[in-house]
Amino acid sequence: MKVDLFDFHLPEELIAQVPLKNRTDSRLMVLDKETGDIKHEVFKNITEYLREGDCLVLNDTKVLPARLFGVKKDTGAKIEVLLLKQLEGDQWETLVKPAKRVKEGTEIDFGEGLLTAVCTGTSDHGGRILDFKYEGIFYEVLDQLGEMPLPPYIKEQLDDRDRYQTVFAREPGSAAAPTAGLHFTEALLDEIKDKGVHVTFITLHVGLGTFRPVSVDDVLEHDMHSEFYMVSEGTAKLLNKVRNNGGRIITVGTTSTRTLETIASANDGQFVEGSGWTNIFIYPGYQFKAIDGMITNFHLPKSTLIMLVSALASRENILHAYKTAVEDEYRFFSFGDAMFII
Incomplete structure (x- = not known):
């Protein structure tokens, strides 16, 4: 499988250099992973696409001023x-x-x-x-x-370094933010909980390998970086309960996704307490064992992250969605807009 299959044209002016004033004002593209159908929304309305009994899984890692x-x-x-x-x-x-x-x-x-x-x-x-x-x-x-280690594609200085932290960050150890979580506020999380949606946390400390370009021509030859994760007993029990009750498990970001898939892959689809290092590499052909949907940002061309979302929604659906996002001038990457793959 050639890396070039995951390339797309991205005008440089669509790379978000600064965060929006209000976290929940980001745009939200809702993508049906089966049909490829697209809806355009605002992130604050994401509760309309969540159901009672679902479980939202967020990464509570905290970025170090590294x-x-x-x-x-x-x-x-x-x-x-x-x-x-x-x-x-x-x-x-x-x-x-x-x-x-x-x-x-x-x-x-x-x-x-x-x-x-x-x-x-x-x-x-x-x-x-x-x-x-x-x-x-x-x-x-x-x-x-220390100073915040902003990604290499962000050239602007950050006035408030807390804007490169999620509001629920609590476990220090990351060299980069789990950026899908940047769209949430405490008020929005309360609104989600009030709808009967479970909210729980895992930890995966994001390394700078997440920004490292894929330097090989063939996807299978890529050497995936390792990152440390932790899943508590309470979170594991909740996820198993939600699954058994027919609820959907929706991860916030590729980091939460990789953590749950690592755990489920090692335990016959079940969730267990644990910690360790994961170098799981998810690309088309991978059969998901843990999640039903994912909230994520728009990723770099030819990156392992666009390969992951292509595994969930198909390469054709993702590339069409990205083409649409470019045409509609969505904001890309860490401080950009969001996609809900469901």
């Missing part, structure tokens, strides 16, 4: 560091710029000594392993010194 700016202790040269993944203790896998200046043993100073790090090794794709030293609580120091 971009740090420091200097080499010996030369004063400027170094930019992006935290990717916590390893053991205070060791992190990172990306650094310029990488050639950071070798094993290099010491970096952040915030005039508030935080320091030493390079202890290298990782895949030119990454560096850094061991951090600090006083107090690491996440509090990071919150003081």
Whole structure:
């Protein structure tokens, strides 16, 4: 299966650079995954497409202010560091710029000594392993010194960094936001619950691999990145109950989808408590075991994410929907509009 089959033309001006003032004012394309029929809506009206007994599954990961700016202790040269993944203790896998200046043993100073790090090794794709030293609580120091790691296609500065967090974010660990969740407010979630829809949470810490382009010609040759997930006992029991009662399981975002499909695939379609690393790669031909529908944003051409939604609604239906979205000037990517595949 060729990667080029998932390409489409996207005018650059449709890439949303800033979030809307009101989260629920985004446009919503409702796509029938069987027929390909399309309806145009506003996100605040999504409750009209949910039914009593359904379950909405959201990712409660919290984006770290993971971009740090420091200097080499010996030369004063400027170094930019992006935290990717916590390893053991205070060791992190990172990306650094310029990488050639950071070798094993290099010491970096952040915030005039508030935080320091030493390079202890290298990782895949030119990454560096850094061991951090600090006083107090690491996440509090990071919150003081770090900046939000916005995706590479966003060129504008973010005035309010909370707009790159969901309103339900609570588990620190992501290098990027689960952006389908950005459209929700507490008031909208209350409205959804009042309709008799269950709302529950999983955690998947989003890595920057989600933005890494597919560099091979054949889908089957792509090496999928790994991300850490957690599903609680309460969520697993609720999902099994909803399924047994005939309710629909609707995930918010590809991250929630990949988490539930990982769990269900390993447990004969059942949901169980668990945590671990997933590198599940979903593309057309995949048989879904966990979900009935998904709320998601519009994704990059030839990305693993557009392959995932194509597995759910067919490549033909997705490419037609994307063509329609371009013609109707929907806003794309992280701060863009949403699609409900049902």
